[in-house]
Amino acid sequence: MIGDYTPDELALIRRAIAPAPPKPPEEVIEAMRPAPGMPVPSHMPPFWKLSDLAMPLFLRLSADPAVKAISRYAFFPQVYQRLLAGQSLPQLEFSGRARGMVGILRYDDLAIVIKPLQSSREGQIARTAGELTVGPGQLESLPGYLTEEFSPGTFFTELPQELLTDDFLAGVGSTVGTMLRRLHQADIYYNDVTFSDPRGRSHLLVEENGSCRLIDFGISMMLDRHPDLDLEEVHNFVRTLPMYRVFRGMAEDQAHVDRFLAEYAEKLAATSKSEIISRDLTFAQQGLNMAARRMGERIIAPVQEGFTQAYTALG
Ligand SMILES: Nc1ncnc2c1ncn2[C@@H]1O[C@H](COP(=O)(O)OP(=O)(O)OP(=O)(O)O)[C@@H](O)[C@H]1O
Ligand SMILES: [Mg+2]
Structure with missing residues (x-):
């Protein structure tokens, strides 16, 4: 017991x-x-x-x-305390690819997510994102794992057509613009797919009332130490470059990869923070275009308009 x-x-x-x-x-x-x-x-x-x-x-x-x-989830603080208090066991399901096991634990009145950390600063980034209400609120956890609130909603690319009025889309665009701006003002570069990847997968959860959360800060970067970046951070940056996948396929050995990362570290040190961060805007635009292939080209204009207005308004 x-x-x-x-x-x-x-x-x-x-x-x-x-x-x-x-x-x-x-x-x-x-x-x-x-x-x-x-x-x-x-x-x-x-x-x-x-x-x-x-x-x-x-x-x-x-x-x-x-x-x-x-299994192990019984001993995470959020679960353990509820078990001690006599609450019944949550339903457990699994999700996730890149980081390994993502456990989703559902109680009648709430759901939480427990997932292994993907980078050494993910905990700090996720906490800040949660406080900014950009990402899921972070809860007490155990070393090496995040425990966070389950964000309700539907991934952007899976939103039903009947919800996609111009107003709704402009609202989502505006919310995402605000969210990215807040992250950037906190020195966080999201560095991942927002609206959609080429296979239609998204990290943006949208509720029917229009509220949004971004999930998964596993490859995000905290730029507070820029231009000093460690190799893990450089790796997080380059892994979202298409050329890096080609390079990894051809690299002779780990030493070759490490040399490449060390050289890239110098390049990133010489790149301004705002230039690094601006890649999130490129990703957002590309992701929106990819989403539009599934959802219809007409979604682009209203989302873009809302986004640009909100992003620039926060100055
Ligand atoms: N806080 C959350 N709220 C709601 N769903 C979540 C949350 N965190 C993770 N998920 C679900 O679990 C999946 C995997 O989570 P995450 O993106 O963090 O891991 P991953 O290994 O990068 O997975 P993937 O390769 O599928 O993106 C998400 O696509 C989402 O369906
Ligand atoms: Mg992910």
Whole structure:
């Protein structure tokens, strides 16, 4: 039972699961099978570090109904506190590709998202974006993970035609313009798809009343230290350049990639912040054009108008 772990045991469990450990070695996987040839219980691999240090605790976990149902998520503060308070288990579903497992946990009255950090400054960026009401509000989490509010709404590219009046579209454009401006004023370069990528995937959730949130700050950059950028930040910048994909395909080895990044770091240091940030505007325009292929060319003008007005109005 969740309430049965002592504070020391809880701390031990949390240290074992967060940040997420590397994949367990083969012999540990074998030892997790209830009997030879039987499958490994899927709720247990996240706790594998304990099988080494604290076998009795590991065995208690494997029989805990909450752990059986939602595995490591039971020990994240937002979930753990609710379980202790006697609330029933949330429904758990998974999403996400680039960053690995994105867990969506649904209660009757709220939903939260728990996802691994994708960069070392994502936590700080997501927190600022949440405070600016541009991104999902951030909640207490464990090291190596974000815990955030689930943003309701429909991805921009999936909005039903009947909602797409000129007024509605201009409103969305204006909201996105305001959101990007606020990020930029906070020295955050979003650096990702807003309206749509070539496959129609979006990071912009829109509600019927027109309110919007951007999700996923995994490759965003905080430019407060510019022109000093570390290689991770340079990598985040270049990975959204089409030429980088070509280069990665041809690169001889990691050293070759690192040399390229070091050279690119110099280029970025010599580029002004406003020039870096302006790429978000290019992405927004390109994304809008891609969205229009699915949604109809007539969406472009009203969104663009709303966007430009709002972005420039915030000066
Ligand atoms: N805060 C949130 N509110 C609502 N949905 C979310 C939230 N965070 C993530 N999701 C959902 O989970 C999916 C994956 O999240 P995210 O974009 O952060 O990870 P990813 O690995 O980059 O995934 P993808 O490659 O699908 O973009 C999103 O496309 C969205 O459907
Ligand atoms: Mg994403």
